[in-house]
Amino acid sequence: MGRTPCCDKNNGLKKGPWTTEEDEKLIHYIQKHGYGNWRTLPKNAGLQRCGKSCRLRWTNYLRPDIKRGRFSFEEEETIIQLHSVLGNKWSTIASRLPGRTDNEIKNYWNTNIRKRLLRMGIDPVTHSPRLDLLDLSSILCSSLYGSSSSQINNFQTLLSMQQQQPLINPELLKLASSLFTTSSQQQQQQDYSNNQPCNPQIQNQVPPSHFVQFQDQIQQVPSTNSNVCTSVSPSFPNHSHLFETNVNTNPSNFTDQSCYNNQHSVPDIDWLENNGFGLSTFKEDIDYTPQLSNYNQYYGSDYNQNLMTHQTSNQILSTPSSSPTPMNSNSTCIIGSNTEDEKESYDSCNNRMKFEIPLHILDSNDFM
DNA sequence: AAAACTACCAACCGCGCGTGT
DNA sequence: GACACGCGCGGTTGGTAGTTT
Numbered sequence: 001m002g003r004t005p006c007c008d009k010n011n012g013l014k015k016g017p018w019t020t021e022e023d024e025k026l027i028h029y030i031q032k033h034g035y036g037n038w039r040t041l042p043k044n045a046g047l048q049r050c051g052k053s054c055r056l057r058w059t060n061y062l063r064p065d066i067k068r069g070r071f072s073f074e075e076e077e078t079i080i081q082l083h084s085v086l087g088n089k090w091s092t093i094a095s096r097l098p099g100r101t102d103n104e105i106k107n108y109w110n111t112n113i114r115k116r117l118l119r120m121g122i123d124p125v126t127h128s129p130r131l132d133l134l135d136l137s138s139i140l141c142s143s144l145y146g147s148s149s150s151q152i153n154n155f156q157t158l159l160s161m162q163q164q165q166p167l168i169n170p171e172l173l174k175l176a177s178s179l180f181t182t183s184s185q186q187q188q189q190q191d192y193s194n195n196q197p198c199n200p201q202i203q204n205q206v207p208p209s210h211f212v213q214f215q216d217q218i219q220q221v222p223s224t225n226s227n228v229c230t231s232v233s234p235s236f237p238n239h240s241h242l243f244e245t246n247v248n249t250n251p252s253n254f255t256d257q258s259c260y261n262n263q264h265s266v267p268d269i270d271w272l273e274n275n276g277f278g279l280s281t282f283k284e285d286i287d288y289t290p291q292l293s294n295y296n297q298y299y300g301s302d303y304n305q306n307l308m309t310h311q312t313s314n315q316i317l318s319t320p321s322s323s324p325t326p327m328n329s330n331s332t333c334i335i336g337s338n339t340e341d342e343k344e345s346y347d348s349c350n351n352r353m354k355f356e357i358p359l360h361i362l363d364s365n366d367f368m
Numbered sequence: 369a370a371a372a373c374t375a376c377c378a379a380c381c382g383c384g385c386g387t388g389t
Numbered sequence: 390g391a392c393a394c395g396c397g398c399g400g401t402t403g404g405t406a407g408t409t410t
Binding site: 015016017018052053056057060061103104107108110111112115 | 375376377378379380381
């Protein structure tokens, strides 16, 4: 037996855009009686609408606390960060943005942010670079099935060329370099992956607990290929190119699996907050500070200017350049020569990876 | 000026979950 | 446990406004 429809399609109920009169009726009724029991509400309010339509109209448009107008810089930033963790959990994202509805955020994502990411060559679902835009197939194969010396040499040549004259999106190159990890690291990662949800999208939504745990593992594994070390944080493999990750938290704090949302296998923000890991705390402990270079691509130079003005603001989530902390080596990448320099400080390591974004790879639309 | 195209967003639809019986 | 119901969520559609050709 199927579900009974919320509203009979043949009983003359009105559909389509709401009129001012209908809006007024709905507002007046809710102000007087409150909302609840949406099924009977339209009849009581004298509306020829189904309850579902009334609820939607109220929650998405008529509610007094609805915020109208363009999304602010902070709001957009929050949406991107939350989406990278939660995926299409629009209602959850909306709950973190006062005055914004899930529908509004969803629309904004689909019409603005998503397209911008696509233009940048970033998969808006996984937040990872779209490798189909770059011929890295051989690199990927070698990373997965073992690298031949010639392949390594070719890749090193590519890196060398890139340093002299940037040819491709440095973030894509960074990802490629990260895939050039040693087999032992691959094995470690494989072992780790076996404990992850099967859904690759869900894998991108693993809470930081796994990240911290794996950090501990990987620190113990010396790279046999000294030219290239991994920069991909295992638990956020597809986000590390967007957010430098400073981990200062106690790993044990995140090992409780109850931090997952049972329904969706994503981090449960309520759980995090109830256990002292609200997003604000999150920001303090784990700094998902997007790399400036990435946001250069997101928003152009104005964005960086914007970042500077937000450095001191007290926001729920991290602002891209708000972290004065040097980047942690665990999430950064060393690409350089075979010299003792490889052992130099994290800062030097970071500097090597901080390519200036060549203007020719930026879409002018990214500045819009 | 008009047609074609694009962007935006309100609204609809189907499904799944929680709850009560 | 099975079923009915109410509700909310996420994906999609369709209308409209703006822009380009």
